[in-house]
Amino acid sequence: MTESSAPVPTAGVAMTAIGVALIRVRETHRPDRLYEDPLAEAFVAAARAGFDDDRWARFEALADQFYEGRSLAVKLVDDHIQEATAAGSRQIVLLGAGLDTRAFRLGLPAGTAFFEVDLPELFAFKEPVLSAQQARPVCARRVVAADLCGDWAQALLDQGFRPDLPTRWVDEGVLGYLSRDDAYKVAATVTDVSAPGSGFGIGRFHTENAEPRYRALRDLVSDGGPGARPVNGLGPDAESWFAGHGWRTTFRAWDDLVAPYGRVGPGSDPGVGEVLAIRE
Numbered sequence: 216m217t218e219s220s221a222p223v224p225t226a227g228v229a230m231t232a233i234g235v236a237l238i239r240v241r242e243t244h245r246p247d248r249l250y251e252d253p254l255a256e257a258f259v260a261a262a263r264a265g266f267d268d269d270r271w272a273r274f275e276a277l278a279d280q281f282y283e284g285r286s287l288a289v290k291l292v293d294d295h296i297q298e299a300t301a302a303g304s305r306q307i308v309l310l311g312a313g314l315d316t317r318a319f320r321l322g323l324p325a326g327t328a329f330f331e332v333d334l335p336e337l338f339a340f341k342e343p344v345l346s347a348q349q350a351r352p353v354c355a356r357r358v359v360a361a362d363l364c365g366d367w368a369q370a371l372l373d374q375g376f377r378p379d380l381p382t383r384w385v386d387e388g389v390l391g392y393l394s395r396d397d398a399y400k401v402a403a404t405v406t407d408v409s410a411p412g413s414g415f416g417i418g419r420f421h422t423e424n425a426e427p428r429y430r431a432l433r434d435l436v437s438d439g440g441p442g443a444r445p446v447n448g449l450g451p452d453a454e455s456w457f458a459g460h461g462w463r464t465t466f467r468a469w470d471d472l473v474a475p476y477g478r479v480g481p482g483s484d485p486g487v488g489e490v491l492a493i494r495e
Contacts, residue, residue: 223265232313311389
């Protein structure tokens with residue numbers, strides 16, 4: 216299968232991965248870029264064929280509205296992963312990995328096991344594009360094609376995940392697309408398979424449901440049918456839940472997290488930021 220014939224995810228949550236790739240392309244082209252991701256351009260080029268001109272233009276406009284905050288978030292996760300591996304973590308798990316390329320671009324230690332968990336249809340698009348680019352990961356990249364609402368833990372174990380080793384868990388927003396019950400089932404599974412010393416960064420943020428860009432994003436990932444799942448994510452009680460289930464938690468405000476980058480991001484309030492949970 217060639218890059219141009221890769222099946223493009225043009226609906227549902229998998230589609231949002233293309234939007235994030237668009238954001239990474241834009242950041243890569245900046246002279247003052249925070250990171251560089253050459254593979255993002257290949258994903259965008261392969262995805263373009265799946266959209267008509269009007270829909271693609273609306274898709275690009277929506278990605279542009281989320282650019283500032285999302286690009287800063289990419290850099291934050293880059294740094295968190297590098298800090299974790301520098302401290303000795305040799306397992307990284309991306310929940311809802313999308314079109315992530317950190318296993319290729321971060322220069323992680325060769326002994327790092329880097330697990331990408333996402334839907335089978337996402338990898339049906341991603342892997343042929345990577346093959347066409349002859350991309351080679353610098354660490355042990357493991358593809359885990361599984362639905363987070365299913366038995367993804369078994370799929371993770373089948374790919375060589377070791378529950379006895381400290382792990383850095385990464386969620387860049389996928390839990391926000393799950394129902395409250397499903398999101399906490401994922402949190403419970405993470406807890407069950409996390410060795411002491413494992414870390415999990417959990418975003419704490421507020422979105423105004425009436426804001427046009429969030430309405431557009433919901434429309435993008437939901438078919439709006441009668442069986443559509445409610446989108447609730449972990450909600451405001453995530454920190455207390457983790458604290459009550461064997462994790463030590465600390466909170467850092469968004470403005471403090473991004474201050475070292477010297478980049479003006481979207482306005483926030485002191486309650487917006489990241490909860491870092493450490494398994495005890």
